Amino acid sequence: MRPRPDAPAGLALALAMAAAALPAAADTGFVTCQNGDALSVLDLVTGEERARWSVPGKPAGVAVVPDGDVFVVSPGSKQVRRYSTAGEVLAETRLDGGPIGVAVDPARGRIFVSDWYNARLWVLSSETLETLATLPADAAPAGLAVSPDGAWLAAAERDADAVRIYHTETLTVARVVGVGTRPFGLGFAPDGRLFVGNVGSNDVTVLDAPLGEVLATLPVGDRPYGVGFAAGRAFVTNQYASTVTVFDLGDLSALATIDVGEYPEGIAATGDGHVAVANWFDNSLSLIDARTLEVTATYETCDGPRAFGAFILPGNPPGVLP
């Protein structure tokens, strides 16, 4: 993440011990609400809305990193902002184009933003949000994700029916892979495979991103949007069907179709074995137990939650606990 002076080792140890002594902190959802020009900060255990930020410009894309930076893209006003978890704007920029999706490369202090209208990605400094580079893409790049090992960036190119894979280190194009029709959202499984939701063909393409190989094509519900992973399973939101399709990550068999709210969109895993799903039409967030595959809670959000990206901050970020 952004460069920081090293904290004294004794302080870091004390903080770690304090955290270890406390009960596990709840994960926090940072849910972008496009219609409401807002962001709901939700305690994902109690459902309490700890804060509701005013975020002008129709926010959609979001990426939260474990050290607490919250990156939000507002396509309506073409702005990208970096917030603290307390809602303070730490940096802000306006991009000339159609910014929509966002992903973070913490190791290199960069964020990536897709330009929906101009077939390119921006590379921004995660500290200042100044533009460092632009990368070529094909038509209508939307969802972005960085691989768990940090080596690869994937971009869904909606109107090219393709996914483009970049080297995060060199910012060069490694692969372009044809997928289903109109890919929009995507995500890397913990094992590094890439899952891509194809809005137009109602299926998910599973890819080996570094090799550029299609491993499988899995039928899902109507208008798949986002992909999340928990308990050895993949979860896909189906916008028109108001469902989530669940796959086993081992043999890719379909395990269940779960009813959620209307127009489910952004989806991400919590640290305690749930996935959270933003229901855009209903202004709610469904929590699914990843093992029992039941909806265990439904929380209220601001108007038009999209949560398009990695919207959950772990309660116990890596490195804090021993």
Place this chain on the structure above:
Amino acid sequence: MNRRTLLMTGAAAALLPGAALAHGPTRQKLTTSVEVAAEPADVWAVIGDFQDMSWHPAVVSQTGEGGNEIDATRVLYLSDQGDAGPKIAEVLYKYDASKMTYSYRITDVAVEVLPVTNYSSHLTVTARDGGGSVVEWRGAFYRGYPNNDPPPELSDEAALEAVGGVYKAGLDALVERFGAPAS
């Protein structure tokens, strides 16, 4: 719709081959409902047939295939010009008579007719507390202009206003037909 708008949309469309291209960045949503005096079954009998939208004052005639089965289609003609005039093509994707609800999408409409893209909608009848029915019509859609920086007549606001007008006209006609609940 005035001539300038028609020309402008024509020019925009010429730059955009194919219908599946990018849409606006912000999906819009709208929920409109009315209360009527008739019981739900009586209201559903009038509006629950995907192949008969004659209850809406803007619909002059229609054709369709597939009845109320999933993937049934219909084309709504909005003038006495039939296929040569303004029209909206739609497909049914959910139908549940027991819950008195159906869901459909627009598969083809000129933005001069309705300035939206990627439109989906539900029409639902429920019982009203104290008697009568509640009819709810809700839609999700993008503005008519798929590219950045839309002209005002194809903006998010224009899309909301146009769909709101369609819903209001239809629901007002139901109040006129069935009457408002007494209390």
